[in-house]
Amino acid sequence: MTEADARLSSLRQEIDKLDSTIWSLLEKRFYLLKEVAKIKHDSNIPILDQKREKDVLTRITALSCDPEVSSAIGKLYELVFELSRKYQK
Numbered sequence: 586m587t588e589a590d591a592r593l594s595s596l597r598q599e600i601d602k603l604d605s606t607i608w609s610l611l612e613k614r615f616y617l618l619k620e621v622a623k624i625k626h627d628s629n630i631p632i633l634d635q636k637r638e639k640d641v642l643t644r645i646t647a648l649s650c651d652p653e654v655s656s657a658i659g660k661l662y663e664l665v666f667e668l669s670r671k672y673q674k
Contacts, residue, residue: 611665615672622673632673638666 586594625632645662649655 614665615669618669618672625673632670641666 622632624630642659642662646655646659649658
């Protein structure tokens, strides 16, 4: 195994660990969404809350100093919001 192969393997192992953590956190996020959906349904509150989504997106994208990373994560969150709204229906 070359040095590059060893480094690539090590980085991939780190990514795999992160993927497990991300999965766990997203699973918990969607579990909490069930509770949010129930409250919204019981209180006749619309599923879409554009202000909340905008606030979250602003807060999340501000966490990175790298504009490319911030943009990519912002796009991921837009997908998370879309899937969250579908999940709440």
